[in-house]
Amino acid sequence: QEYVAMKLEVTQWGERAARVKDLVASAQAQGQKVFMLAATLRSETMYGVTNVFVSPTVKYGVYRASTTKGNSSGQDALYICTPRAARNLAYQGLLKEEDKVDQIGEIDGKELLGTKVHPALSANKEVYVVPMESIKDNKGTAIVICMPADSPDDWVTTLDLRKKSEYYNIDPSWVAAEPIPVLTTPTYGDLTAVALVEQMKINSPKDIKQLAEAKEIAYKEGFYGGTMLVGKFKGEKVEDIKTRLRDELVSMDCAFVYSEPENLVMSRSQ
Template sequence: MASANTIELAQTGKRDLLIGLEKKYQERWAAEHLFETNAPTPEETEGLSPTEVRERFPKWFGNFPYPYMNGSLHLGHAFTISKIEFSAGFQRMMGKRALFPHAFHCTGMPIKAASDKIEREIEMFGPNFERFVAEEEAPAPVASTSDGSAKADKAKKGKVAAKATGLQYQFQIMESMGIPREEIKKFADPSYWLKYYPPICMADNNSFGSRIDWRRSFITTDANPYYDSFVRWQTRKLYKLGKIKFGERYTIYSPKDGQPCMDHDRSEGEALGPTEYTGIKMEVVKWSPEASAEIEGKVGGRKVFLVAATLRPETMYGQTNCFVGTAIKYGVYAINDEEAFVCTYRSARNMTFQGITAVRGQVQELVSIDGAKLVGTKIRAPFAINPEVYVLPMENVLATKGTGVVTSVPSDSPDDFQTTTDLRKKPEFYKIDAAWVAIDPVPVISTPTYGEMTAPAVVKQLKIQSQKDTKQLAEAKEIAYKEGFYNGTMLVGEFKGLPCKKRNRKSAHG
């Protein structure tokens, strides 16, 4: 039965005639091997100079980056292919030997990541996912033919559509791409993707009318020993020439797979890159009573530091306190035999792969503690004009950003200024001692527009009343940070009088 949303097409005779002609001649091209382009034979070139060969046998070559085989081709591929396809046709009409090859990219992590998901989902729901119960199943859209009958089209939905589905499980995504549920279990084997999608890619290209010489096609990875040998030879050659060096650099890294994970190697998170933070180590001077009860005697005599991650190290002279999220779970993590850091597990794990901990990749949690219990801890602010400050609560701290520990510079940061203002107004409500938030904002940067107190001025300008005004605070942060970074001048410290841009680089690496 056709979907209620199906558009019925009438009087399609002309269209159907054109489609019929198209198929007829595409079949003829294939039967005559029309697009299989060979080089001149030795007999044809015997006695000819290279210039004469080029004149007598003019040639043209077109190619494009071979597409990744974790789904059918989408409209973006068709757009790119059309440019080469039209050029190939034109050059053939000019009498040239036009060669348009096509290959299939299967290297990298997306296929492996997707096959691993299928394997886990089979364990959860059974080989045909029969134990899966959807909260609310909506009927899948069904295409129809001109006579109104339903038409199932195998794996024709492209990768772009799959990414936009919002579906929770990989098998659901595969199903939305037109793959029968009973066949999906085969995709738990990464090599099955290499067998399944290339033929569909070839069929789609042929239907599109691409003038491709399929004899020249190949699949990447060691499934193709010829291509694999070529890549190995190329890599060794470049290494011997000093063009490739082995070492470490900051990148997106997969601990599970033990290797860097480049942009198109990821099953999600494309276009994300590493963010370079400056770590601020703030030594604990005196724990809050609640933190002391849970931590004292459990850190093996190590010095303990709350570690914040900042993008603005040049502002640390103005630190008046430190923030933690009261709903966030923190840990005290052993860095070596002498030091331990307080931060989130996520950030501690990341640091183990950056040469910070004694053992690479090993997270050693000494104590787990709620953020609320850290409030009231006195710490040493290493660069601040006020050398000792307190840990305070903040509602907007994210466990997924930085270390979950946030330095507070109310003169420069609208979020910090508004939060300390709220805490000062209602210390009893936030369950803090008013003395913990008694330090006034410290001028650090002077800007032409807002003077020496950028954050308070911007907060007043946008009429922000509470730290719950997150939308306005985001706007205020962008205004204040851009003004300070690009137009600000340092008022204190070793780099007093320098523009903030220069100070930022020196403080981060100095």
């Protein structure tokens, strides 16, 4: 399975990121950029990113990026992802030293909450890192783009974070961004996920079965029936432009393609 890893540049560390800030201080002082890596199959939705999700209970690491593969700037840079993802990247030549995972330090997901990152293409130039409890650390990078217009999970999670910001220990302003229409589908319109969540009366991120069903529908509608509403490929079918958009993100040095080993792909359906 091929994923696109979006390179989300950290633009401002949050108040809880003191330990991380120390960890990367000397690299940042030398001008190195720090990127959170978000794994996605839906890079065409990047125009409407409103947040970035991490699991508050997952441990992430900081790693040195390859200066060739996945990094056309050739500059030293740092990546944040799970140790499992880092091993995977190392074997694919995407870290500084091939086949070697040199972890600079460890971070708890909760330390990243409130940090700001820059998602390429998005109408929102900076978005906040917020928690998503259902993130699994055995898939992707365990860092996930929040795209509430087309992902039912993301919309329901956003609503829950707004409703219970105290419980989640976040500032309500972090989740204030509204869903941004990016593609239109024949059955559900410009905000496919919002329409599905409403129609199926999904109230909580814990409605796992309904959310799985809604996700399946949103995927199919978006991929086979979707038409782009914004950006360079406005008016074109998602199906026709998906690969071109991905390649463009890669050539802009905002993303790279990597693969997930088969056994881990199978565990996705757990």
